[in-house]
Amino acid sequence: MTIMRCLNIKYIRGIVIAIILMFFYAASSFADIYRYVDKQGVTHFTNIPTSSLYRPYLRTGKIPYSSKRYDRIINQASKKYGVSFSLVKAIIMTESAFNPRAVSKKGAVGLMQIMPQNFKTLKITDPFDPYQNIMGGTMYFKGLLKRFNGKLSFALAGYNAGPNRVDQYNGIPPYAETRGYVKKVMRYYRVLKSKS
Secondary structure, three states: OOOHHHHHHHHHHHHHHHHHHHHHHHHOOOOOOEEEOOOOOOOEEEEEOOOOOEEEOOOOOOOOOOOOOOHHHHHHHHHHOOOOOOOOOHHHHHHOOOOOOOOOOOOEOOOOOOOOHHHOOOOOOOOOOOOHHHHHHHHHHHHHHHHOOOOHHHHHHOOOOHHHHHHHHHHOOOOOOHHHHHHHHHHHHEEEEEEO
């Protein structure tokens, strides 16, 4: 392969990456960009990482608090379960970035990424329905707040890693994902509270 051809491939790859990044900015106007390279050498980009294989690629410094699409439902859930509107919204931003069709590799579903084994307890028949998902997720989170005596960081860790893990470690489990999750929700929560 000639040097010129190598340069052309790198140039084309750079243009493709720039187009992908512009798409993400246009589509979401927020959110950090993550990427990972698979075993075949293909680079994958996303603004909603669904796997720990993704690593931060580009930090936009913006927070997706501008979406008001589900505010009415979030407000209803907040009032019904006594959980801060800003906190519920911060959880949704972190869990799904407002994508009601989101499904994680572990099987968590919808806006608040609820696990299927919790559907019945939370009275969810359609986890992709924003109303059912937000009401069920908020009810679940309220239960975690009660379980951990109002300790917000413990409840958030329980939402991410499971309450038994929080009990096991008597606090936030030593998992990078869970610790990052708690920090991210709290960051969004502070921004949302300051804007309300």
